[in-house]
Amino acid sequence: MYNRISKGTHLHYAVPTPYIKDSKKLDPKYVISAVNSVLDVCEKGASLIIESTISPGTIDKYIRPVIEERGFIIGEDVNLLHAPERIIPGNMIYELENNSRTIGADNPEIGEKVKGLYANFCKEEIVVTDIRSAEMSKVVENTFRDINIAFANELTKICRTDNMDVYEIIKIANKHPRVNILQPGPGVGGHCISVDPWFLVGDYPDLTNLILTARKTNDSMPRHVLGRIRDIMRKHGIKDISKVGLYGLTYKENVDDTRESPTLQLLERMDEHLAFGVKVFDPFVNRRIVDHQFMNFEDFLNEIEILVIMVGHDHIKNNMDIIRDKLILDTKNICLFEGSYKL
Incomplete structure (x- = not known):
């Protein structure tokens, strides 16, 4: 999702951020298209906020060049920010109000101004950081969940081979104060948990052994x-x-x-x-x-x-x-x- 803020005017686009099946890298074409649409009507001094979940470095690699090629000076003509969304279908309004938010900005002062905008509807903590940290934090959140689900699913397969009750075992293990195993299931779907970890696998193929294994486990x-x-x-x-x-x-x-x-x-x-x-x-x-x-x-x-x-x-x-x-x-x-x- 993209927001353009200029003199009280907001423009919103919602676009998918899929991964390329072969390379596992983010397919940025929808992001780029939306950014170009915003730039078509962008007034000087506007803030362009990218909310879609994107792989770390996407803004540096794809978005900044697009803005500069259009003749805009980032930081003068356009302020660039990333505030990854944290909502789930079926509970969107509640989560918009009650989930903490992260705002990545080139300029901390602009970040604080946008924080004030989000504070109009977000009741929880709003953290201002740099853009790349904001990009990475959202991908890490969903990857963490994917790995934990994969652990539960792998336990299921282990227990199935030896006729053990995985649900009873998880229930007992979770009585430990520092253990919180999730429930197994028939797979992982949706547009976040089943997609975002692939961004890291695609960009860091030699460093993501655990993440790749988790993805394969859940896909199995x-x-x-x-x-x-x-x-x-x-x-x-x-x-x-x-x-x-x-x-x-x-x-x-x-x-x-x-x-x-x-x-x-x-x-x-x-x-x-x-x-x-x-x-x-x-x-x-x-x-x-x-x-x-x-x-x-x-x-x-x-x-x-x-x-x-x-x-x-x-x-x-x-x-x-x-x-x-x-x-x-x-x-x-x-x-x-x-x-x-x-x-």
Whole structure:
């Protein structure tokens, strides 16, 4: 997101910051396009604030040259800042008000002025720093979470090989005052945690062994779920994949955002023959985005024998009574029925 501030006027653009699949580096084209659009109407002395999550050094490498090529003098004609956003879908207003913020600025005095602007809606601490530190801090936040999720997911695989209850083990371990293991899941999706660590891998390939391993571990979880589905099918003599239903298309609970969702990753990893016929339902996704997607929950249940809970929407928690007769693979550990299968 980009804000232009000049004489009380604000201009906003929201653009994606994806990574290039082969190199894992940030694809800056959307950022550059938005910056150029702002510069088209930018008045002298305006502050251009980049909020999108970007890899460390992006502003020096891509944005400064664009501004200078347009004939603007940074620090005189345009003040350049980076204030990475910290919000999640489904809870945006609360997090805008209650999450701390970081403002990276070339000029600390300008940084303090922009801090005053953000203080109009942000109730928490606002830190002013340099631009590169602001870029790095946001990427580090999401990478930290990705690594911790990967640890939980790797524990899941270890426990599965030796028939141990990973949820019980995590619960006990977390009683230690300095341990806080996250919950495992079917994969990591969304536009932040599943994307931002790749920026570091792309820019520092020789220094990111742990980060790369975490990314690979989390990306492997949809295939792990697929293996568990096959285990259940074999155990119960089910050979028809069309009897399997995936509940949940979004990347997290109680939102309609499907970007990089574990369910979509799982479907992509299925070979064409295996994927043909598997049923899908999500109460928050009202448009058809995959084959064999149902819009009615009861119709969905009537067509399947194995229910795979991929997302822990409140909807499924409130409908536990009507799924009791299904074979259940619960990847979110929300189903307490005896005999339900876990990761």
